Amino acid sequence: MKASMRVNGVERSADVEPRVLLVDFLRTNLALTGTHVGCDTTSCGACTVLLDGEPVKSCTLLAVQVDGRDIKTVEGLADGAALSPVQVGFHEEHGLQCGFCTPGRMLVGTALLEGNPDPTEEQIRWAISGNICRCTGYMNIVKAIQHAARLKQAAATAPSPAAVAAGGGE
């Protein structure tokens, strides 16, 4: 049957069996291989994507279940060559070692900062508690999300690039 959804802002659809999981739809049908399969048993969070803005485990969803919904994967974070604040945070704070859990974790961080621009360390640790890092690099992951929060706050208070280009600003 047909599964249609908006993935990273683009309408995508494919004819799939009902038993096809969302993560396989993304990786196989759409060739978006940034979403990883880790445990495949709803435990590790490597397959995390945003469903209508909320982080969910795409290994535990059928593609047909999210027909008509909005999906964001790691491929949708950057704007062209410009990395998103969370991506910059992971880069600057060395928030990854092997990188396997990183896509899912960046989406969790993105969703967290969307709803809570200034999270405490405890709130960050709570938000990422469904994502396992087997390199156990949690310290830098927390720092990466804190870094992203600072970037976003600075961007919110600074004059916009468009205003600067137009000779505005302070």
Added chain:
Amino acid sequence: MLPAAFDYRAPTTLDEALGVLKERGDDAKILAGGMSLIPLLKLRFAQPALVLDIGRLPGLNRIAGQDGHLSIGALVRHVDVERNGDLAKQVPLMSEAVHWIADPLVRNRGTVVGSVCHADPAGDWGSVMLALGAELVARSASGERVIPVAGFFQDPFTTTLKPDEIVTEVRIPIPSGSSGGAYNKLERKVGDFATVAVAVQVEMNGGKVSRAGIGLTSVGATNIKATEAEKALAGREPTDEVIREAARLAAEAAQPKDDIRGSAAYKKDVVRVFVQRGLHTALSRAQEARS
């Protein structure tokens, strides 16, 4: 992992869904959040001919108070409970318990009613609903019936629900003003199933316990209602001695098994400690609620 092939239906009206179950209920599994069913399908522990996705049914995602009870629709997710400020005031036991369920990503999809109907003896909501004295509303093509959660669980993953029925809501009596609850859970890490967990709910009247509810998680073939312990509290002044006796009776009701999470003897003792601890917390909360 790929589930075995199945037919998939995602009706948009309850009548249509009930019609499908009337025809094919024996071969069907109902899919709500899917946080338990989809792993079972992937592991091929479950191979239904039909998956009936109720995710598109309207009106089932509401939390609403009516006639002294709180109605939680079949599509209300754990995260909806977590975020609901009114519910935190009306039934604080639920708001405390929800943080212990799985992890934040699973809570974004999994549903309260789905969890109760899945009837995993390690499920948290089953014990909470037993402690609260909740009821389920089940609909089928031939009508509606109300099922008390006490008596609903028969065996692991087995309930008294009939193949043609859908649980549309769980109804929770809103506890009186001088009431309190507590959920204590021992788990090895976030997202693990409980080694042991205990839900308690007490209502007080004139210095005495007017109603006590105690539900036990992960210590038997189902969530267990600790009936004898509840009786030992009802109508009594909750002295330390009465609480100790209730905790002893609850531990007696538990039927845990040795496994990687602990020995049966250890788990029984954790039940005793958690009932005692939970009652002390619940009673002090009931005291605060009154003042």
